[in-house]
Amino acid sequence: xxxxxxxxxREKQAHYRLxxxxxxxxxRVNYPPSSICRYCGSRDLEEIFLLNEKAKLLTWTIIYSVxxxxxxxxxxxxxxVETIETKAxxxxxxxxxxxxxxxxxxxxxxxxxxINEDGEAGIIHYAxxxxxxxxxxxxxxx
Amino acid sequence: xxxxxxxxxxxxxxGRFYDKSGRELVSEAILKALEDxxxxxxxxxxxxxxxxxxxMEQDSLAALAADYSGLRGIPAFKVEAACGSGGAAFYAGYxxxxxxxxxTVVVAGVEKLTEKLTADATKALAQAADAExxxxxxxxxxGLNALVARLYMNKFGYTREDLAxxxxxxHEYASYNPYAQLPRKTSLEAILKSPVVAEPLHxxxxxxxxDGAAAVVITKNEELAKNIAKNTGKDVLVEVAxxxxxxxxxxxxxRRDLLTLESTVKASRDAYKMAGVSVKDIDYAEVHxxxxxTGYLALEDMGFAPKGEAPKxxxxxxxxxxxxxxxxxxxxxxxxxxxxxxxxxxxxxEATMQIRGDFPGYKASDPVIAVTQxxxxxxxxxxxxxxxxxx
Numbered sequence: 001x002x003x004x005x006x007x008x009x010r011e012k013q014a015h016y017r018l019x020x021x022x023x024x025x026x027x028r029v030n031y032p033p034s035s036i037c038r039y040c041g042s043r044d045l046e047e048i049f050l051l052n053e054k055a056k057l058l059t060w061t062i063i064y065s066v067x068x069x070x071x072x073x074x075x076x077x078x079x080x081v082e083t084i085e086t087k088a089x090x091x092x093x094x095x096x097x098x099x100x101x102x103x104x105x106x107x108x109x110x111x112x113x114x115i116n117e118d119g120e121a122g123i124i125h126y127a128x129x130x131x132x133x134x135x136x137x138x139x140x141x142x
Numbered sequence: 143x144x145x146x147x148x149x150x151x152x153x154x155x156x157g158r159f160y161d162k163s164g165r166e167l168v169s170e171a172i173l174k175a176l177e178d179x180x181x182x183x184x185x186x187x188x189x190x191x192x193x194x195x196x197x198m199e200q201d202s203l204a205a206l207a208a209d210y211s212g213l214r215g216i217p218a219f220k221v222e223a224a225c226g227s228g229g230a231a232f233y234a235g236y237x238x239x240x241x242x243x244x245x246t247v248v249v250a251g252v253e254k255l256t257e258k259l260t261a262d263a264t265k266a267l268a269q270a271a272d273a274e275x276x277x278x279x280x281x282x283x284x285g286l287n288a289l290v291a292r293l294y295m296n297k298f299g300y301t302r303e304d305l306a307x308x309x310x311x312x313h314e315y316a317s318y319n320p321y322a323q324l325p326r327k328t329s330l331e332a333i334l335k336s337p338v339v340a341e342p343l344h345x346x347x348x349x350x351x352x353d354g355a356a357a358v359v360i361t362k363n364e365e366l367a368k369n370i371a372k373n374t375g376k377d378v379l380v381e382v383a384x385x386x387x388x389x390x391x392x393x394x395x396x397r398r399d400l401l402t403l404e405s406t407v408k409a410s411r412d413a414y415k416m417a418g419v420s421v422k423d424i425d426y427a428e429v430h431x432x433x434x435x436t437g438y439l440a441l442e443d444m445g446f447a448p449k450g451e452a453p454k455x456x457x458x459x460x461x462x463x464x465x466x467x468x469x470x471x472x473x474x475x476x477x478x479x480x481x482x483x484x485x486x487x488x489x490x491x492e493a494t495m496q497i498r499g500d501f502p503g504y505k506a507s508d509p510v511i512a513v514t515q516x517x518x519x520x521x522x523x524x525x526x527x528x529x530x531x532x533x
Contacts, residue, residue: 061288089395
C-alpha cells in the first residue's frame, strides 16, 4: 500500500467538494482552504464550496513524461482554472476534451473523475476535474 | 562591519555517475574547496540537498559528508529548500560566520539523482510542489513550469522558437565548461524538434537530470583570507557583499501574479541594498534556468529586463559577452546541469572564479560585482547573493 489512507480521508471535502475558505476581511478565496487568509493575514474566514461554479481556463499543459502512477493515463492534461464568481485558482485535470480544442478562456465545469489507484487492492482516488461545458444537443443557446 | 570572504571553491563534473556515490561526490567537492583554501580546518559544515531521503534513502547526510571529508566532529547539518537548497545552505552558512558562532565554514551542496529510475527522480523532484493539491493530480514539476511558460507565451506573444534562444546559448557556453553535464553546442532545429515533455516544454527547454557536488569555504577572518590567497597564489579576494532570501506560496495557483517570481524580486532587492549596489552596477550573473522560462523570469524579476521583454532582448544578443550583466557563462542549469541541492553552490563557485579570473570555461569580462540567483520550486524560495572583488 503506497498511499496514506488517512490523508485522503482527511482531504475528502477539498477533493470532492472543493472546500475553500473565504476571507471576510479582504474577500479573497483561499484554495486550498486555510485557517488564516494567505493574502491578508486575517483569521476571520468562512467555509465555502466551489463545486457549483463554472471556471475559465487560464493555462494548461499536456504532460507526456508523466509521474509514477500515471503511466496509463498518458498524455495527461493539467490546467490552472479560475472560478467565475469567486476568482479562486484551482489546479486540476482537464478531461473529456482533445488538447487542440482548448484555448485560454475556455469555460469549464467541475466533474468527479477517477485520479488513480493504489495497485489492485488499494484505495481508488477520485477528485474534481474540469471539462468544457457541454452544449445540449439540438437546443439553441440563449 | 565584518566582511565575509570566499577563500576556497571546489566542484565535481556533473553527470550520471553510476560509479560514484553521493558521499564520494560531496567529499570530492569539499576536499577540493579545502585544498583551494590552503587546507584550513573549517569550524562547521552546512550542506544543501533536496532528495537524499527519497532517492539515496539516506538522512544524516551532513554528518556523513563531514565524516567522509575528514571533518568528523564539527557541527554539520543539512538545509532543504527544494532546488534552492544550495543557496539556502549558503544563507545559513553565511549566518553562522556573521554571528561569530563559527568563523570559518564550509558550505557544500550535493545531489544524487540517478540512484533510481528517471520516473523516481521525477516524482522526488515534484515534491517541491504542493503534495496534496498539485502533485496528487499527476502534475510533474516540468508540467507546472509548462503552465507558466504557456501563460507567458500567450500574454506576450512569443512562439516556442522565440524562447529557444536560451538553450541555444547555454549549450554554446557549456561547450567550454569542463564541469558541464552537456558540454556541447546544439541548433535551433534540434531544440525545436526535441521530444515533448510537457507541452509547451520540450526536452531541450529543460535542465537535465544529473549528479554533482560543489563546495565553498567562507570566513570573516580577513587576515586568514589574505594569507590563504597569498599561499595559494591568488591576487584577488572575493567577498560576499550582500545576500537576500524570500519565499512565496508552494502552490502556483495562489500566487499574486503568475508571471512574476515575487520571491526573486524581494530577495534581489534585499541583496542589492545590503551590498549597496544597484542593478546597473552588476557585471555578471548566474541565474536559475531550470527551464528557459525561469531564466527569462529571473532576468526580469532581478531588474535586468522589463516584464515581458527578456526573450526579445535575449534574442537580440543582450546579456552576452561585453554586455552588462553577462549572464550564465557556465552554461546555466540548462547545460552546465542542475544537481538540485548543489546548484546554488555551483553558481557561487562559478561567480567567484569569474571574479578571480580562473574560471576554466567561457570567461566573463573581468567582473567586479557578480550576482547569483537560486530558486526552489517555481520561485517558492529565492536566494540572491552578491559577490564583489575586494582587492
